[in-house]
Amino acid sequence: MTALPRLSTVLLAAITTLVAVLLYSPLAVPIVSSFFTIAHGNVDWSSPTLATYVALAENHDILAALRTTLIVGVCTVVLSVVSGTLLALYYHSRRSGRSLLQFIIFLPFLMPPIISGLALLIFFREIGLERSLLTVVIGHTVFVLAIVYRTVLMRLQSMSRTLVEASYDLGATSWQTFWRIVLPNLSSAMVGGAILAFALSFDETMITILVTGTQSTLPVRLWAMMRLGFSPDINALVALILMFTVLLCVLAARFLIPRQVATERT
Amino acid sequence: MSGPGTIPLAERRWSLLVTALAFALPVVFVLVPLAIFLGYSFFSVDQGTIVHTLSLGNYFRFFTDPIFLPVFWNTIVLCLSVAAICILLAYPAAYFLTTLKGRWRYALLMLLLVPLLMSYVIKIYAIRSILGLNGFLNKALVGLGILQEPSTLFVFNMNAILLTLTLLLIPFAILPIFLSLERIPQVLLRASDDLGASGLQTFLRITLPLSLPGVASAASFVFVLAIGDFLTPQMVGGISGFTFGRILYSQFGTAYNWPFGAALSVALAVVVIAAILVGERFGRNRGTAI
Numbered sequence: 378m379t380a381l382p383r384l385s386t387v388l389l390a391a392i393t394t395l396v397a398v399l400l401y402s403p404l405a406v407p408i409v410s411s412f413f414t415i416a417h418g419n420v421d422w423s424s425p426t427l428a429t430y431v432a433l434a435e436n437h438d439i440l441a442a443l444r445t446t447l448i449v450g451v452c453t454v455v456l457s458v459v460s461g462t463l464l465a466l467y468y469h470s471r472r473s474g475r476s477l478l479q480f481i482i483f484l485p486f487l488m489p490p491i492i493s494g495l496a497l498l499i500f501f502r503e504i505g506l507e508r509s510l511l512t513v514v515i516g517h518t519v520f521v522l523a524i525v526y527r528t529v530l531m532r533l534q535s536m537s538r539t540l541v542e543a544s545y546d547l548g549a550t551s552w553q554t555f556w557r558i559v560l561p562n563l564s565s566a567m568v569g570g571a572i573l574a575f576a577l578s579f580d581e582t583m584i585t586i587l588v589t590g591t592q593s594t595l596p597v598r599l600w601a602m603m604r605l606g607f608s609p610d611i612n613a614l615v616a617l618i619l620m621f622t623v624l625l626c627v628l629a630a631r632f633l634i635p636r637q638v639a640t641e642r643t
Numbered sequence: 644m645s646g647p648g649t650i651p652l653a654e655r656r657w658s659l660l661v662t663a664l665a666f667a668l669p670v671v672f673v674l675v676p677l678a679i680f681l682g683y684s685f686f687s688v689d690q691g692t693i694v695h696t697l698s699l700g701n702y703f704r705f706f707t708d709p710i711f712l713p714v715f716w717n718t719i720v721l722c723l724s725v726a727a728i729c730i731l732l733a734y735p736a737a738y739f740l741t742t743l744k745g746r747w748r749y750a751l752l753m754l755l756l757v758p759l760l761m762s763y764v765i766k767i768y769a770i771r772s773i774l775g776l777n778g779f780l781n782k783a784l785v786g787l788g789i790l791q792e793p794s795t796l797f798v799f800n801m802n803a804i805l806l807t808l809t810l811l812l813i814p815f816a817i818l819p820i821f822l823s824l825e826r827i828p829q830v831l832l833r834a835s836d837d838l839g840a841s842g843l844q845t846f847l848r849i850t851l852p853l854s855l856p857g858v859a860s861a862a863s864f865v866f867v868l869a870i871g872d873f874l875t876p877q878m879v880g881g882i883s884g885f886t887f888g889r890i891l892y893s894q895f896g897t898a899y900n901w902p903f904g905a906a907l908s909v910a911l912a913v914v915v916i917a918a919i920l921v922g923e924r925f926g927r928n929r930g931t932a933i
Contacts, residue, residue: 385842389739393751396736396817399810400758402779403769460668467665474662481669484677489871489915491888492680492908495895499683499905500676519672576760582874587895599764603878607768615765622761630753 404619411612432610439614442598446579449510449594453517453578454571460518461525462567466559468526469533479526486523493520494587501588508590516584521577525570528633532566533559569632576625684905693901701906711890711907718887719914721801722869725808726816726862732809733816733861738850740817741824752821759814767878770807774798774879799881807879808869815868816861819926823857824850856926863922867915887911 411429414421433439464482468475485493494516501512540562544554582596589597595618599611685697705711736755740748758766773779774797781793797803827850835845873888880886891911894904 386739386742389735389742392732392735393739393755396732396813397755399732400755400813402773403766403810404758404761406769406772406779407765464665464669467661472658472662472665474666478666478669481666481673484673487867487915487919489867489888489911491871491873491891492677492912492915495904495908496676496680497672498895499680499901500672503679515672522669580760580762582763583872586874596762596764599762599768600874603764603768615762618765619761623757626753626757626760 407612407615408619410609411616414609429609429613432608433613433617436608436610439595439598439611442593442595443614445510445592446594446596449513449517450575450578452514453521454575456514456518457521457525457574458567458571461522461570462529462563464522465526465530465533468530482526483523485519490520490581490583491587494584497584498587508588510590510592512588512590513585513594516588517578517581520581520584521574524573524577525567528570528573529563529566532563536562565632569629572625572629572632576622576629579622680905681909683902684909686902686905688900688902691899701903702909704903705906705910714885714890715887715910717801718870721805721886722808722866724805725812725869726865728805728809729813729816729865730820730858730861733813734820734854734858737817737820737824737857740821752817755817756814763811764874766811767807767875770810771803771879774803774806799879800883801880803879803881804876804884804886807875808872811875812865812868815864819860819864820854820857823854823860827853859925860922863918863926866918870911870914870918 412425412427414424414426464478468479497512497516497519498508501508506512536559540558541554544558545551549557580596581594582600585594585597586600593601599607602611683693684701685699687694687696687698687700740752740755743751775781776793776795776798780797781790784790785793797806831849831853832845835849840848871888873886873892876884876886876889877892880889887907888911891904891907894900894907898904
């Protein structure tokens with residue numbers, strides 16, 4: 378693609394810009410309206426205000442939902458990182474049934490969330506588990522497990538075997554090799570996977586709606602409020618969440634893009 | 644002292660235990676719920692309680708009732724359209740990215756993918772306000788003189804669902820197309836150029852055919868995500884925008900017929916699996932390995 382004619386380059390750039398505008402304009406609406414008043418589709422640019430942010434601090438209902446979301450997110454991250462890493466290690470150790478196992482792990486991620494959510498809903502009812510934050514955490518963990526598993530497995534597979542072999546040659550037991558060689562090499566992939574898992578859990582709506590009890594997470598709370606329209610302080614919350622999400626993305630990118638570790642140089 | 648035969652036995656037991664432990668969580672929380680769900684589709688409901696006798700009644704109702712099949716079909720067409728529009732927008736953008744160098748290429752790719760991780764519910768809400776009668780889209784169209792007065796063409800109907808799903812899912816189309824375009828060896832393009840092909844000829848006869856696997860994956864991703872969504876149609880579809888996902892969801896709410904909902908889910912799963920298989924079949928890269 379060295380000698381693209383000028384016109385087509387301009388056209389392509391224009392379409393790309395259009396796509397970017399299409400993707401970001403829905404995000405711009407709440408951010409702009411968190412600082413300015415919007416009436417009848419017109420933005421009043423003359424009077425920027427932080428009143429929405431002040432009002433947000435008073436909205437206990439929303440803050441409680443935010444706290445619930447954070448609790449669910451942290452539990453989901455812990456469960457999915459531990460089980461995802463163990464499952465990746467199992468797959469990597471070439472034991473029996475590994476492709477079937479991988480298929481089962483990927484199922485909830487491939488199936489529409491409504492199917493995974495409803496299947497869990499019926500399952501919880503059959504085993505007599507009341508819908509609560511526990512069921513939400515289980516739902517989220519099942520959903521994000523594939524991502525953490527995949528992230529860790531890819532790092533495992535790119536890890537040089539010579540490192541492990543060297544460790545054994547120097548007389549380390551398999552336990553020592555795991556703790557001092559394998560795990561440190563996996564840590565950045567685990568952190569990256571954890572951040573992705575948290576971001577997914579933070580925004581998960583469809584499964585949550587189906588398996589949640591009386592306490593709702595933030596997206597579900599917002600979903601319930603949306604029918605009546607939002608109060609302006611919700612815009613402030615959205616602006617804050619978007620900033621937080623960008624931060625998470627940047628962090629995840631940092632951890633997932635492989636650093637120049639010793640394994641690469643051998 | 645242990646004999647020579649006991650160590651392999653102990654090892655085999657240990658290995659079996661590890662396998663059982665590895666399978667426990669995925670089987671209990673993924674496979675078993677799906678199996679019970681499938682089983683439910685053969686039950687029925689009588690006066691608000693679930694009757695645990697097996698029958699094909701739900702499936703019979705799905706195929707014979709005049710409501711469900713048309714909605715099912717319309718939803719499939721809707722989601723295929725979403726996939727097509729997403730690809731028409733994503734392909735040029737992905738192509739443009741591959742013409743950029745180094746850092747810029749990935750920075751811009753990130754920029755186009757980041758909206759994926761941003762609040763789904765909020766995006767639906769914002770798009771709804773953009774599409775509304777007093778929204779920015781109508782204002783812009785009237786302002787540009789394309790429309791005389793605000794139109795209800797994309798307020799609470801199928802068009803609104805189509806536009807909203809497209810805006811939400813474009814990034815899912817960009818990534819696979821970008822990856823397949825990036826994988827095309829530069830040697831091929833240079834060879835085509837050396838042999839006297841024009842830029843357009845090279846694109847039509849080298850780049851486009853080699854990037855089709857990415858297009859197939861993109862179409863399958865977008866289609867599957869669109870057809871499984873019940874929030875977007877619920878929010879922007881109004882009364883006329885009735886999709887399969889909404890009907891399915893209502894079986895677990897107002898209609899309260901879990902077994903029938905399970906049967907509808909099976910129908911949905913069949914379409915989704917077909918879409919994934921088609922995407923997988925045509926999504927493989929062939930002939931790019933040099």
